Amino acid sequence: MTVRTRFAPSPTGLLHIGGARTALFNYLFARHHGGAFLLRIEDTDRARSTEAATRVILEGLAWLGLDPDEPPLFQSTRSARHAEIGETLLRRGLAYRAYDTPEELQAMRERAIAEGRPPRYGGRWRDRDPADAPPGIAPAIRLKAPREGETVVNDLVQGTVRVANAELDDMIILRSDGTPTYLHAVVVDDHDMGITHVIRGDDHLTNTFRQVQIYQAMGWEIPAFAHIPLIHGADGAKLSKRHGAVSVLEFREQGFLPEALCNYLLRLGWGHGDVEVGDRETAIRLFDLDGVGRAPSRMDYAKLIHLNGVWLRRADDARLTREVLARLGLPEDHPAAGRIRALMPGLKERAKTLVDLALSAAFLAHSPPLQFEPKAAALLTPENKAMLRELSGVLEATDFTAPALDAALRRFAEGHGKKLGQVAQPLRASLTGSTVSPGIDATLVALGRAEAIARIKAAAA
RNA sequence: GUCCCGUUCGUCUAGAGGCCUAGGACGCCAGCCUUUCACGUUGGUAACACGGGUUCGAAUCCCGUACGGGACGCCA
Secondary structure (H helix, E strand, C coil): CCCEEEECCCCCCCCEHHHHHHHHHHHHHHHHCCCEEEEEECCCCCCCCCHHHHHHHHHHHHHHCCCCCCCCEEHHHHHHHHHHHHHHHHHCCCEEEECCCHHHHHHHHHHHHHCCCCCCCCCCCCCCCHHHCCCCCCCEEEECCCCCCEEEEEECCCEEEEEEHHHCCCCEEECCCCCECHHHHHHHHHHHCCCCEEEEEHHHHHHHHHHHHHHHHHCCCCCEEEEECCEECCCCCECECCEECCEHHHHHHCCCCHHHHHHHHHHCCECCCCCCCCCHHHHHHHCCHHHECCCCEECCHHHHHHHHHHHHHHCCHHHHHHHHHHHCCCCCCCCHHHHHHHHHHHHHHCCCCHHHHHHHHHHHHCCCCCCCCHHHHHHCCHHHHHHHHHHHHHHHCCCCCHHHHHHHHHHHHHHCCCCHHHHHHHHHHHHHCCCCCCCHHHHHHHHCHHHHHHHHHHHHC
8 A cells, every 4th residue: 555645734824833844744754655745725714715825835835845746636626526425425324414503503502511511413403304494494414423332543643542422423514505514525535535644733633533433434444543742832832823833934034944944843743762863865764653752842942943053054055155145135146155155164154044144144245344343343453453454464475275374374473472363353353344253264265365455454444 | 511632851852661870952051172153072950740559670551630732613
């Protein structure tokens, strides 16, 4: 059997970190087993679904490198099929028409709660003569669910979970307007798509019992289920739209690399010995459901940031140069591009995010006179300016290679009875306008002789 | 309220009855490295929710309690 998984978001909000992780786990599981990863957009709630939200999901998945193996299926295109299955169930006597109005149901629920009973539908149309049907009321179709026994879910993460059928009621599968409810549409679509493993958030676990009843009524093979625990915000509460559920695209804005976010998400709720950092290939090789924990986990930005630093340092210099130019609003052929590229090994060592990286590279694109940070300005004392003027003469005559510059600076410092830092820091200030930068020799090389000396002279004037 | 699930350092986790004096990672603290800042590196801080069992032996198995989460819609 070929494994087929799917990610099935509803385009009513945004692709947040929890959804992204669900998608990642589905993707990794499918890849690990040589199967296919599919995408289904659950847009049956036309009132709340938006095209913009669908685009955000697609874009977020693409950015994370979680492209589905087949074109996405839009659930709204399948209503005829959903209705057909509903009719089949009706014909087979496994479903029935219920003529309760939403208002009546609401009232029944409220009464049940008030009387301390669980708010379940009593099934008053279950065995009633259709001739009793009140005129003018379009019926909803309800599943005639078993009332005895229990329904069991063998969950790959949660283990065997069982519930007495008496706890469940006759769910609506087709609304009075003929459209399918979520529970019904999911089952029909998963079946038709040949989904073998349903990997989704923990919040669907109790829904699964009802879905299983539909599979059983249709005599369909039940897929394997894996309910992964939810991700909570830093305070332990469920992620929601108004509670820290930021779109993955915002992480992109904040300068995170997709590989870092995936790495972080992988480790959130999944473990494999002491493995912490791994690329996509490693993740595919190691990932399986038995490594998924059962307790919800919290989002930890500090660790994400650390991981991003790790991946930044591993990232290709040319790619990072493009990212930095884009963030600085500069064209790729900007004169500073070469300098940024040249200094990238030193720059990326010091950055945690692309935002930091762009900030630290910005000085390379400026031209003198520079803006000096207060600490940098403080280093440009009259004495240091005199020293820099003298130093610029030395640099005029030095090979612009890191080893030669390093040697020249050491010689210069020694000749003046100064420690290297006493020379390097004022020099750094004059070149960058800051007290922080990659190694001074590498910085000089990246700027090139003419630019470096122009900056020193401008700062020392 | 009813049902379902969970609980190891602050956080993410390792742990499948003796290998646990409970390991790793992030964070935090201190040292080293050093031209700044980082990186790197060395060390430190810090946890089996609680109570009962079972067993020669329990973080691991069972029961209960507490706490947390989820689900109970003609939403998805």
